[in-house]
Amino acid sequence: xxxxxxxxxxxxxxxxxxxxxxxxxxxxxxxxxxxxxxxxxxxxxxxxxxxxxxxxxxxxxxxxxxxxxxxxxxxxxxxxxxxxxxxxxxxxxxxxxxxxxxxxxxxxxxxxxxxxxxxxxxxxxxxxxxxxxxxxxxxxx
Amino acid sequence: xxxxxxxxxxxxxxxxxxxxxxxxxxxxxxxxxxxxxxxxxxxxxxxxxxxxxxxxxxxxxxxxxxxxxxxxxxxxxxxxxxxxxxxxxxxxxxxxxxxxxxxxxxxxxxxxxxxxxxxxxxxxxxxxxxxxxxxxxxxxxxxxxxxxxxxx
Numbered sequence: 001x002x003x004x005x006x007x008x009x010x011x012x013x014x015x016x017x018x019x020x021x022x023x024x025x026x027x028x029x030x031x032x033x034x035x036x037x038x039x040x041x042x043x044x045x046x047x048x049x050x051x052x053x054x055x056x057x058x059x060x061x062x063x064x065x066x067x068x069x070x071x072x073x074x075x076x077x078x079x080x081x082x083x084x085x086x087x088x089x090x091x092x093x094x095x096x097x098x099x100x101x102x103x104x105x106x107x108x109x110x111x112x113x114x115x116x117x118x119x120x121x122x123x124x125x126x127x128x129x130x131x132x133x134x135x136x137x138x139x140x141x
Numbered sequence: 142x143x144x145x146x147x148x149x150x151x152x153x154x155x156x157x158x159x160x161x162x163x164x165x166x167x168x169x170x171x172x173x174x175x176x177x178x179x180x181x182x183x184x185x186x187x188x189x190x191x192x193x194x195x196x197x198x199x200x201x202x203x204x205x206x207x208x209x210x211x212x213x214x215x216x217x218x219x220x221x222x223x224x225x226x227x228x229x230x231x232x233x234x235x236x237x238x239x240x241x242x243x244x245x246x247x248x249x250x251x252x253x254x255x256x257x258x259x260x261x262x263x264x265x266x267x268x269x270x271x272x273x274x275x276x277x278x279x280x281x282x283x284x285x286x287x288x289x290x291x292x293x
Contacts, residue, residue, distance in 0.1 A: 003229025004238055010222030011242025015250065017215045023256040024212060027204035031191030033212075035199065038184035040213030045180050048217065049173040059169030060178075070162025071182030073155045075190050078183075080152030087145030089261050090247035095274050096146055098240055100153025102281060105160070114161050128281025135274030139267060 015094060021078060022085040034078040092139055099132050176220045180213075237282040241275050 017037075025033040060068070084093040106125055112118030159179075167175045191199040226235040248271050254260030261267070 003226050003235060006222045007226030007230060007235045007238035008242045010219055010226055011239040012246045013215050013219045013222060014239070015243045015246040017212070017219065018247075019250050019256040019258060020212045020215065022258070024206075024209045026257055027206065028202050028209065029195065029198075031187060031195055032199060032202060033209075034187035035184060035191050036202075036209065037213040037216065038180050038187050040210055041216040042177065042180035042184050042213070044214050044217045045173060045177040045220070049177050052173055054171040054173050059171075060166075060174070063166050063169050067162040067165040068178060069182055070159045070166070071179035072186035073159045073162075074179070074183030075186035077152045077155045077159065078187065080148040080155070084145040084149035084152065085258070088142060088149070089251050090258060091244070091251045091261065091267065091271065093145070093149045094243050094247040095271075096149035097153035097156060098243070098274070098278065100150040101157045101160075102278075104154045104157040108157070108161060114165070116161060122285050124280050124284030128277045128279075128285065131277030131280060132274045133277075135270045135272075135277060137270075138273055139270035141266060 015090065018081050018085055018093070019090055022082045022090075025082045025086075030079055030082050033082065034075055037078070038074060092136065095132070095136050095139065099129065099136065102132070103129055172220065172224050176217070180216065233282050237279055240278045240282075244271050244274055244278075 021033050021037060024037075028036070081093065081097070084096070088096075106119075106121065106129075108114065109116055109119040110121045163175055163179055166178060170178070188199075223235070223239065226239065229235075230238070248263075248267060250256065251258055251261040252263035252267070
């Protein structure tokens with residue numbers, strides 16, 4: 001029950017972040033919004049890190065630089081998210097994001113790229129993606 | 142319309158990449174070191190691109206409201222909730238709920254027109270569309286999840 005609650009709130013926060021960013025960007029601009037929210041998030045996370053000290057910072061040396069740079073993708077993600085919400089609204093934006101996200105994750109899994117455990121595509125995955133696309137089409141009818 | 146849809150698809154593809162990269166860092170470094178690095182990189186990239194495209198204008202925050210400073214903290218709330226949810230439920234069910242909740246709240250806020258969103262009137266068609274998408278998420282995650290875990 002507690003786990004479901006966390007997951008539920010987590011989802012709400014993700015959408016809230018998108019719509020809040022899109023609201024803020026109307027006032028101060030999209031790149032300003034991305035810069036500001038990432039900066040305040042970074043400072044907050046750093047404060048928490050200094051308190052909880054869960055880091056095995058030595059482990060970082062074993063991580064490929066490419067993976068360490070993954071966070072930089074957020075710049076384009078926030079830009080795309082904010083601009084899409086302005087143009088097509090939150091529901092359609094989130095739906096399209098999820099379809100692309102699940103499809104690519106699955107494509108990467110089935111090819112075993114980036115050293116992820118290789119997984120076979122199965123029927124439920126295709127039906128799931130198919131249903132999601134059908135849902136988007138229904139939203140746009 | 143097409144531009145918006147395309148941008149959302151690109152964003153989603155990048156989210157997928159970022160999740161994979163972040164989990165690689167997480168395996169070695171722990172949740173908060175990872176979160177700090179991810180947000181730090183996001184800041185540097187946004188700042189760099191913003192400076193390149195807007196120059197000095199990046200620093201003109203004329204219409205700034207005090208609460209805008211707090212919005213970045215939502216991202217930290219996301220990390221805490223997801224980590225706890227996945228720890229307690231396992232990834233398959235936790236992520237199914239996260240995605241369902243994301244869609245539900247998007248529909249709610251579109252319908253209410255909050256945060257300066259253009260209000261999209263709530264219709265049975267909207268609800269049906271979102272329910273079909275959620276069904277897709279559940280079939281994908283729960284139906285596809287189990288054998289996958291065995292296989293790996």
